Amino acid sequence: MKKNGKKMDLGYRILKAFWIAASLIPLPVMYLLSDVLFWSFYLAGYRRATVRRNIAGSFPDVGTKEARRLERKFYRFFLDTIFETCKYASITKKNIRRRMVFENVEEVDELLRQGRSVSLYLGHYGNWEWVSSLPLHLTADAVAGQIYHKLNSRRADRLLLESRSRMGAVCVEMKHTLRWINGLHADGVTTITGYIADQSPRKRSDMHYLDFLNRCVPVLTGAEKITRRYGMEAYYLDVERTARGYYRGKFVRMTDEVGTLPEDELTAIYYALLEATIRRRPEFFLWSHNRFRYAKKQ
Numbered sequence: 001m002k003k004n005g006k007k008m009d010l011g012y013r014i015l016k017a018f019w020i021a022a023s024l025i026p027l028p029v030m031y032l033l034s035d036v037l038f039w040s041f042y043l044a045g046y047r048r049a050t051v052r053r054n055i056a057g058s059f060p061d062v063g064t065k066e067a068r069r070l071e072r073k074f075y076r077f078f079l080d081t082i083f084e085t086c087k088y089a090s091i092t093k094k095n096i097r098r099r100m101v102f103e104n105v106e107e108v109d110e111l112l113r114q115g116r117s118v119s120l121y122l123g124h125y126g127n128w129e130w131v132s133s134l135p136l137h138l139t140a141d142a143v144a145g146q147i148y149h150k151l152n153s154r155r156a157d158r159l160l161l162e163s164r165s166r167m168g169a170v171c172v173e174m175k176h177t178l179r180w181i182n183g184l185h186a187d188g189v190t191t192i193t194g195y196i197a198d199q200s201p202r203k204r205s206d207m208h209y210l211d212f213l214n215r216c217v218p219v220l221t222g223a224e225k226i227t228r229r230y231g232m233e234a235y236y237l238d239v240e241r242t243a244r245g246y247y248r249g250k251f252v253r254m255t256d257e258v259g260t261l262p263e264d265e266l267t268a269i270y271y272a273l274l275e276a277t278i279r280r281r282p283e284f285f286l287w288s289h290n291r292f293r294y295a296k297k298q
Contacts (some may be wrong), residue, residue: 005190012155019159023089027245030083034076042075047288051075053286057295058213058278073283077241084245085129089163092134096167102129104251105137108192108224111233112140119227119234119275121254123198123274124286126239126247131194134249135168143188145170147177147223149199169194185230194237195223197267198274200291207294208264212271213278215295224266234258234266236273241284 025033051074055067062070108118122128135144146169151157161171172193173181175276184191197220201207207218227234232253242248254269255261261269278285 002095012158015155016159016162019086023086023091025070025087026256027084027087030087031080031244032253034079034083038076038079041079042072046075050290051287054280054289054292055140056289057215057292059282060214070283071287074285074287077283078286078288080244081127081129084127085163087158088129088166089159089217093133093167096130096133097136098273099245100133100247100249102134102137102249102251105134107253108233108235109140110253112138112142112190112192115190116120117142117185117230117232118193120192120194120237120251121223121235121270121273122194122237122239122249123277124196124289125274125277126241126249126284128196128239128283130247131237131239131249132164132169133167134192134194138192140190142192143170143184144168145172145180145191145193147174147193147195149174177222181226182231193226196201198225198291198295199289203294209296210264210268210271213275213292214293217292217295219271221264221267224264227266232258236270238273238277239284240277241281 010021028202047251050072052067052209055062055070055074059067059070091099108120111118122131132146139145146164148164148171149158150173177193181191181193199220201220203218203219209216210219211217212219226232236252236254238250238252240248252273254266254273258266
């Protein structure tokens with residue numbers, strides 16, 4: 001067991017060394033590499049069938065030519081995000097503050113200063129990895145957490161966790177969310193917790209369904225349950241790519257009082273807001289994700 005641990009550690013150190021070295025490449029050069037590699041990446045067809053099925057199901061009135069154009073734009077952007085994710089391993093705080101900005105963050109910061117914890121809903125849209133730089137924009141004495149789904153590769157998972165926590169965010173594995181929130185709440189600690197809540201739940205008989213991008217899909221409701229249980233404020237982060245390598249996330253208050261909403265209504269509001277974001281610029285959504293696998297047949 002000890003031998004395997006040493007092997008894992010050596011493999012991780014080698015992987016990290018290459019990752020950090022690659023991250024030192026200036027972003028303009030990375031984008032040049034992205035342009036050069038695009039057609040090879042596109043023709044390789046990473047999850048092509050899933051991407052085409054997702055786009056066709058979401059936009060049934062769009063012709064084949066337009067759908068293929070959207071597909072290419074998605075792959076071009078997806079390749080950019082791979083380089084941007086790598087860059088995050090060494091990007092300076094000053095640089096990321098220029099490239100990932102937040103609108104209406106002062107309102108959220110004030111709530112946190114008042115001791116009001118916040119649930120932040122976002123989706124697999126734009127560069128969600130860079131959103132973990134949010135603590136750089138907060139002045140309140142609060143813990144910023146991001147809920148994540150553990151990767152199958154232990155080395156890749158460890159690498160991304162170290163990168164995501166560089167700007168002060170705390171990474172919390174999804175299955176430990178309630179325990180983490182409950183512990184901090186019991187200690188009187190104010191939190192802002194980010195949920196990438198557009199993932200598909202595991203198939204079970206009691207799944208809750210909502211309309212999303214022209215389909216009826218099962219949704220995760222855990223974030224809403226936690227928000228209600230601990231009386232948290234609920235915000236949606238409306239992300240926009242303003243230029244290549246530049247993003248703006250606008251904090252949108254989802255409701256004035258979570259407790260007055262019918263059960264599952266907060267989740268419905270989130271999906272409506274996310275769909276509006278996607279329809280505005282659909283190429284920046286993660287179409288390669290098998291989000292609609294358990295959608296009800298029309």
